Amino acid sequence: MLRSNRQSGISDWDGMRYDFVCPSPTxxxxxxxxxxxxHAIALLHVDPELSKQELRCLMQGAQPDGFIAHMLLWEREAHAHWVEREYSIRLGHPYYTATIQPPVVARAVERIFEATGDTAFVREMLPPMVRFFDWLARVRDPDNDGLVAVIQPDESGLDASPKYDKAMGIPYEPPADTLPTLRRSMKRLFxxxxxxxPEAQxxxxxxxxxxxxxxxIYAxxxxxLAKLSRAVGAPDADRFERESKRTQGALMSKCWDEEAGVFWDLSGKAEEPAKVLTFTSLFPLILPDLDARVAKRVVHEHLLNEREFWLPYPVPSVAANEVSFDPAWQTKTTWRGPTWVNVNWYLYWGLRAHGFDDIASELARRTVAMQARGGIREFYDPFTAEGYGATDFGWSCLSLDLIAAETAG
Structure with missing residues (x-):
């Protein structure tokens, strides 16, 4: 499936060859x-060279100031306005967007290095990655607190998550109003x-x-980056480690709610906690240095809570006891209830990092069972495993990594 989603050719806007796996051809x-x-992580279990090629192609989109776009259209200028209309994503150029996405790329390069030992590839990837992380710190942390900001919902990748509803003026009911209201709100942002x-936005x-x-993900x-830099003798490893710890410290001091036992996003310059319980409230679990007491509370009070996240096919994108919970995709918008494989993948490795191996194994088992019932889809009903959204969806192949990890023990 990953091979069948590949697209390649010569870009007609810069003459570069592109070769990548699209999330879904349709x-x-x-x-x-x-x-x-x-995709690069999943491709490690298919062909490590294709895994490297995926990231090489992505890094061809890096701009001189360090910015890397959310989307690269390569040769599809005719679809530029369709992208804004269909996906509500701003274009900064006929061939790429003006927006960002979470910097998963450093974790992907780390995984490729662990699997292949290819130091030349690490040296090739480090310069554009470093420039991008420095761009994030310079442009997206205007208050210099160690936390970077997104300036439209798509930049987190979580599009219509209800945690953004208050800021976007989106109602919970009726479900049919959610999508048109979202589109009107996105036009207001544009x-x-x-x-x-970009620096002023x-x-x-x-x-x-x-x-x-x-x-x-930034931390x-x-x-x-610190680990990869040390592995190849590149500079700034100590700086990256300090910056990672600073961001982790800010997550604890600004986002952690001791009473609730979860982390909240911060909205606006006033940094108002957005108290809508979604999977992201658990997400610092992916950080190996997260305090063990905090990790235990997140897991036992929330992840394993059957009224919130531990549903038959976890982990739902919104807690089941939230008023906005939409497990069966009635709103026709994303990240409002269904389960996503990339979330489970990150939380699986976070659980293992904190010694919750049995829970991680059960999460992997239920994820694979979900796909056996629902197919390789974009997202799934957390109660029935029915698949929704795109078919043959690329990152849902991250289950290959879960299977390999469980097989290896």
Whole structure:
């Protein structure tokens, strides 16, 4: 399936050869930032050279200032306006977006290095990765607290998550109103940003979220950069380690709610906690250095809570006891209830990092069983395993990595 989703050719806007796995030929025919990182991890179990090629192609989109776009369209200029209309994603150029996605790429390069020992590949990938992480710190952390901000919902990759509803003016009911309201709200964001330089956009406070998942992946990526830099004798390893710890410290001091036992996103310059319980409230579990007491509370009070996240096919994108929980995709928008394989993949490795091996194994087992019932789909009903969204969806092949990890023991 990963091979059948490959697209290759010569870009007609810069003459570069592209060769990548698209998330879905019918629904998502472009190259997407975090999708490609997940594809690279899955491809390790198919062909490590294709895994490397996936990231090489992605890094061809790196700009001189360090920015790497959420989407690379390569040769599809004719579809540019369709992208804004269909996906509500701003274009900064006819061939790429003006937006970002979570920096999973450092974790992907780390996994490739662990599997292949290819130091030349690490040296090739480090410069564009370092520039991108430095761009995030320079442009997306205007208050310099160690937490980077997203300035529209798609930048976290979590599109219509209900944790953004208040900021976007989206109602919970009726479900049919969610999508049209989201599209109107996205147009408002586009209009506000239209004449603002990238460096000025976070200062507008139109939509500004210090997102827990985004910052957990950012901190984890800085950790991976430190490890990779040390492995090949590159500079700045100590700096990346300090920056990772600083972001982790900010997650604890600003986002952790001791009473609730979860992490909350921070909304706006005022950093108002967005108290909607989604899987991202558990996401710092992916950080190996997370305090053991905090990890235990997150797992036992919330992940394993059958009223919240431990459903027949966990982990739902929204807690089952939230009013906005939409497990059967009635709203026709994403990240409002169904289960996603990439979330389970990250949480699986987080559980293992904190010694919850039995829970990790059960999560892997239920994930594979879910796909056996629902197919290789974009997301799944957490009660029935019915698949929704795109078919033959690329990052759902991360289950290959779960199977390999469980087989290896």
């Amino acid at each position: 629904h998502y025919p472009f190259q997407w930032f975090w999708d490609s990182a997940f 209009d506000a940003y239209r004449d603002a330089a 976070p200062l507008l406070d139109v939509f500004l979220f210090e997102d827990v998942m985004m910052n957990s 984890d990526g800085l950790r991976a």
